[in-house]
Amino acid sequence: MDAKLEKIENSEAYLNIEVDSEKFEEGLEKAYRKIVKQVNIPGFRKGRAPRALVEVHYGKEILYEDALEFVIPEAYEQAVNELNVEAIAQPDFEIVEIEAGKPLKFNAKVAIKPDVELGKLEGIEVSVPKVEVSEEDVNNRLEEMRARYAQMVEKVDEPAELGDNVIIDFEGFVDDVAFEGGKGEDFALELGSNTFIPGFEEQLVGIKSGEEKDVNVTFPEDYQAEELAGQDAVFKVKVKKIETKELRPLDNDFVQEVSEFDTLDELKDDIRKSLHEMSEQTKTEQMKEEVLSLAVEECEIPLPDALVESQLDVMVNQFSQRLSMQGISLEQYLALSNSNMDDFKKELWPQAKKNASINLMLEKIVEEKGIEVTDEEIDKNIKETAERTGLEFEDAKKSLESVMDNVVFQLKLEKAVEYLVANANIKEVEVEKEEIK
Structure with missing residues (x-):
């Protein structure tokens, strides 16, 4: 094998590598032993056809791809070691000359470790935020805990508000035609969670349990279902149940x-x-x-x-x-x-x-x-x-x-x-x- 370092440019090394014909022939022979098990040659059992017949039927090129997989990695590794090239990424290969009975010639372009020139390391001016923990911060965390452990209480006559959970049946229509995936029953929805498309949840604020309403919305232009993107739609909604969070008193019993x-x-x-x-x-x-x-x-x-x-x-x-x-x-x-x-x-x-x-x-x-x-x-x-x-x-x-x-x-x-x-x-x-x- 013969390898030359053509140039180093922009932290990339360009190598010219030549594999002698005998080594390439070894790769072709390995490729033949692999491929002969996969092809059918009339008059021969699979895996028994001579290499010459395989090449006649399918062309010598049938062996090249597998031969390259056998030959190139070893030749490349040997080349970078001989040339003292510190590769830091996978190389790109370009075949220059390939023909049975002749040396295999290919080029390799590989990223090498750049020559880093350090600049100023000491005395770098850095500003970071000064943050004090306030009583408001502590109280906000306590309120989050209260919300997490809140009990759900059913609203019977009171209207729904943002933050309430509603159980709904719904069906969506575009131009009075129901569309696929637009129907649901006993669906639990938290108003204000932005689970549904923009404008849907806000229109249920003020509705009471047992009431029905037509909700008018427009699907976003980038909606993933392309047939609905940008379309105006009407959802017929029935509210079957409304539940609201009832916060518990913030006392020692709650803490314990x-x-x-x-x-x-x-x-x-x-x-x-x-x-x-x-x-x-x-x-x-x-x-x-x-x-x-x-x-x-x-x-x-x-x-x-x-x-x-x-x-x-x-x-x-x-x-x-x-x-x-x-x-x-x-x-x-x-x-x-x-x-x-x-x-x-x-x-x-x-x-x-x-x-x-x-x-x-x-x-x-x-x-x-x-x-x-x-x-x-x-x-x-x-x-x-x-x-x-x-x-x-x-x-x-x-x-x-x-x-x-x-x-x-x-x-x-x-x-x-x-x-x-x-x-x-x-x-x-x-x-x-x-x-x-």
Whole structure:
């Protein structure tokens, strides 16, 4: 095999690779042994036809695709090792010359680790919101608890209000014709939950149990059922039952029933502590995000598209896993959001580019600052994993053995983030709570 580094440009290496004819012949022979079991040649049992006859009947090209799968990966790996190319993404291959009895020639374009030039790392100016936990915050959380444990009481003569639950029968019509999927019986609907299309729920405010009403709506232009998008519709609705939430008194009896505390003051103290911890955690995450965003802007990072694509795949997979935990597939999400994979990836591309740049910056900081992790830090991480997964320490340690290099690498990146934060100028600023994202 012969390999040459043609050029390095924009953090991509271009390789010219030539596989000698004998090695390519080995690949063709492997391809033949695979394909001969799948083709039918008159006069021969499946798997017994000579290679020459297979090539006569189907053409020599029938072997090429499988032969390339056998030959190219090995030749490419050998080439990057010989040429000292540090590939960081899957390569793109281009076949230059392919013919039985001759050397196989192909080119490979592969993303390589960019040469990162770090900029200003110390003294980065960062502003984070200063948030105090107020009595209003504590009382709002208490009201949420009251709402969560509220009892549902039926309304007999009183009209429905936003926040009430109504049990309804309904059927939808467009131009006096009932449409598919527009009918339901004994459907439970919370008014104001925006479960139905815009304008539907508000028109049931004021209605009483046992009454009927025609609800006039217009389907959104981007409604997923294309035949209904933008159409005016009438829903014939009958209200069979109305229930409203009856909040319980906020006293010690309520506290003892819904929490581990005996008094309202104890519960308030715990809520205040919890809100403060959440506020500090949010502030810390915002601080890290801001420091990273500002630091990466100071760096020179020639970023190949192939690396951004790899980061994009990671983000899509992570998003898909989060959806699956909620019982939704990515395909269902895209359908519900009236989107497709191409548009979804296009939307994520800027963030993928930023994430890839930040990762490269942190790796460079680890390298330049000589950041290491101690055995104690590794054990602490294993202990946290054990507590999170319910495993014993030794069992968690054993389960992480195969990925320990990656665990250590991630810990080094986290310490690089800590280095940036520790050397930043952090300023807390007063903001309105609604301004905090």
